Amino acid sequence: MLSCEQATRLLSEGQDRTLTFPEKMNLKVHTAMCSGCREFGRQLGSLRTLIQEEKDAGPAPGKK
């Protein structure tokens, strides 16, 4: 069973490399029971999307 520290480490690495099958299974088991790590994973996704959107939007002038 993963600790939350280990689970967040895998969730973070999942942003940078493809996780192995056992790693994915361990994460699934953990996040099924742990709302904190589930949110952590979601928030990493949100962060990446936000940065992407902001970059696509271009330079600051002209923004609301």
Add this chain to the structure above:
Amino acid sequence: MAAENQLHVTFRDEDIESLRKQMLSFARLQLDDEHLAEDAVQEALAGALKNASSFSRQSTLKTWVFSILRRKIADVLRGQYREPVREACKECSTDDDELFDGRGHWQAGATPRRWGDTHELADSTQFWQVFDTCLEALPAEQARVFMMREFIELDSAEICASLELSTSNLHVLLHRARLKLRACLSDHWFEREA
């Protein structure tokens, strides 16, 4: 003149000049040698502006440029003292006791809670101000690898090669950076007191 302006469409020349001045006073303090300071600033700025298009905000560019400058200064100092080029990863140690308890579980109060709707947040100037403050609060090396990964979109191998980091050290740095950044955003944006 026109060609020069096209190089950094995003940033005005006077923005770059003011950034250069801030860098120079920082470098002078650290290096105590006018020539070395100017060289370090020149190199850091030239290197940083190659990637300037990845940063649409002046404040993020500043964080980025300073992280490069710090590294240049470290290289110069290291050369003076003849220390080995490769040093142990100072920011890789487990130092997140405020986030996790002894068994690696979330500390009470540190458990991530739902952020709510993030649609259209990218358009919020206030949000990005908070974001930049959080990014700047990270240890320099963590902020640097996070920006290389998320803003410049280099992959792990490219970052490791350019910073002479092992893959595992890189993953530790990114993990720490993301933990702290999301905690800071929760505290100062998503769960802030109204």
